[in-house]
Amino acid sequence: MLNTKKFLRFISFSTAIVFFAGIVLVCIAATLNAAEQVPTPGTIVKRGVPWVNTTKFKKNPPWVIGYSNPSLSNEWRVYMVELMKYYAKQNPNLVKALHVTDSEDNPVKQIADTEDLAVKGIDILLSSPATPAANPGQEAVFRKGKPVVQFDRTGGTEEYTCTQLTQEVEVGRMLTEWLVKAIGKKGNIVVFSGVPGGWPSEGRLMGMRQVLSKYPDVKIVGGPVYTFWSMATAKKAMEDWIAGIPKIDGIWSDSGMMAKPAMEAWLEAGRKPIPTVGDCFNGWMKMWKTKKLPAYGTTNVPLFCGVLAMKAAFSILSGEPVPRSSEYNVYEITDENLDKWVRMDLSDAYFSYDSVPGFFQAPEELKKKLFSLK
C-alpha cells in the first residue's frame, strides 16, 4: 500500500531539487553568455537590450564586406571610410574585400548602390541610410537572409541584425543645456543644422527642442538653417541674422563646420564673442583655443564608427552574439579638456574623436596624409 506521507515527501524533495537545479543551470548559462556578451569597445549597451544569436551567419573567413555609404560629401565621412580601409588592411585574414559606395546623399541612388553590393556577393552589409527613403535597399538585403549592421544613422527600419548609433538626441540635449545655462536661461539664439531629413541633423534638433521646451524664455530667432555643411552658407546666414535680428545671445550649431564661420561673421561685425556650441571639428576648436571663445562641444559621431561596425561584422560572421542595439560614448569638450581634443598641427578638416583607447588607434601617418598643414 502506498504510503501517502512518504510519497508526498518524495515529490516535494524532487520538486525542490529540480527547482534549485534549474536555478543553478540558468545562472551558469547566464554566466557563460555574459562572458560572451561583451559590447564592442567604445559603445554602451543599455540594460534590457536583447542579444542576437548569429550562429546561422557563421562562415569561414576571409569575408567580403559591403558598406552602403550615404555620401562622401564631407571631410568627416571621408576620414571615417579611410579608417575602415586601414582597419581592413590590419585584418587581412578576416577581410577579403571591403566595398564602399557613395550615394551622394541621394536615397534613391543608395538603394541602387545597396543592390549592387548584394550582387557583388557580400557576406555582410554595413548600412548608413541617407534618409528613411533609402531603407528599401537595406531591407531587401536583410530579407534575403544576409546579416546587416546598421550604424552611424538610422532610417527608422527594424530590418537589421544589429545597430550602432550615436546618441544624437542626447548630443542635442547636451549642447542645448550648456548653451541655455551660458546665456542665463533667457535670450535669443540662432540655429544651424546640416542636411534636412538626415538622422544626425534631425536627432540633434530633436534633443535641442526637448530642452528648449523647458526654457520658454530662450527663443530661436534665426533658423534652423540647413547649410549642407557648407561654411560659406553658414557665414552668409549669420551675416543676414546680424543685419536683421537686433539681439542674438547664443549660437547653436551641431557642428563646428558651421560654428566656426558663424563666429567669424560675428567677430567681423565687431561684436564680442557669445556662447557658441559645436563639435570636435578641428577648425572650430582651433578658433576656440586661439580666440578664447565661450564655447562648448560634444564628440558627436565617432570617426571610428565604421571600424566598430566592422568589428560587429566580424563577431556576426564568427557566430558570436551581438547586442541588438548599442550606442557610442559621447564626451564633452570644454575649456578644461580642449587641449586633449584640438590638434593645432593639423588642418581644419580633422575631426578628433577617432580612437578608442585599448582597441583602436587612428594611425598618425593617416592623419598627416589627410590633414597635414604643409
Place this chain on the structure above:
Amino acid sequence: MKSEGMTSIVAERAQRRTENQRNVMSFLQAYGLWVVIILLLVAAAVITPGYLKPSKLMLLLRQAAPLGIVALGQLFVILISGIDLSVGQVMSMTSVIASGIIMGEQNRILPAVAVVVGLAAASGFMNGIIIAKRRVEPFVMTLAMMVIIQGFHWNYSKGANMAYVPPGFRQLGLGYIGPVPTPVIIWAFLSVVAAVVLYRTPFGRRIYATGGNRVAARMSGVSVDLVTVIPYVLCALSGVLAGLISLGYVSVGDSRTGMGYELGSIAAVVIGGASLAGGRGKISGNIAGVLILTLINSLLNAFGALWFVIQIVRGAIIIAAVAWYVRSRV
C-alpha cells in the same frame, strides 16, 4: 449730337486708358525688376530699420558678388542659346585646388591661380568645342563636365581639404577699397566690361546673332563655332574668379563652395529677362536678377524664415519672372 459727343468722350477716355496701360506695361518691362528691388528694400526698412544702413547694404552686395560674377559668365552662354551646369563645380574645384596649392604660403598664390585658371579654361574649352563641333546638347555636355570636375577635385583632396590661405589673400573676399567691398568692385568692373563687349563690339553683336538665329548668323559669315566656344571659356573663368573670392571669404578650401551656383546663376539670368532660347538678355537685367535673388534670401534669413519657406519663395519668384517675360513678349 449730344450722344455723338458723349460717345467720342468715352472713346477718348478708353483710348487714354489703353495708352496709359501700355505706358505702364512698357515702364514695367523696362524697369520692373528695379521696382521690385526698391519695394523689397522699402519692406526691409519698415520691418527692420537697421537693415538699410550703408554698411549692411555693402555686406549684401558682397554676398551677391560671387553669384553676380558667375551670372555674367552664364549670361554669355545663355545668349548663344547654351547653358553651363558645370560652373558651380568649377567654383568648388577652384576653392579646393587653389587652397591645396597655396597651403598658407603667400608666394604660392600666383602658381595656384595659374593652375586653376588653366584647368577651368580647359574645361570651358572642352564644353564649347564639343557642343560646337559635335552638336552635343549643352545641357548634357555641361552636366557631364560637372560630374567630371567634381570627381577630379574630390580625387585631388580625398575629401579632406580645408587648407588655409594667407591673410593677404583674404582681402579678395573680405577686403575693402574705400567703403566698397573688393568683390563688389570686381563685379562692377566686370559688368562694365561685359556691357562694352556685348553692346559695343562686333563680337558682342555676333553673340546676339548666333543666339538669335544660328543658321542666319553662319550664312552671314559669323564664325559660329568660335562664338560658341568663347562664352563657355568665359563662363568657366567667371567660376574661377567667384571661387577665389569665396575662398578669401571663408579662408579655407571647401568642396561645397559652388553648391547651387549653377542653378542660381541660371535663375538670375532668367529673372533678368534673358531668353533661354538665346539672342535676348541685358547686363542690367542680369544685375537686377542677382540682386533680387540675394535680397530675397537675405531678407527671409534675417527675418528668421524657415529654410523650406526660402526655397519655395525662390522657386515662385523664378516662375513669376519667366511667366511675366513670356506674357510680355506674346
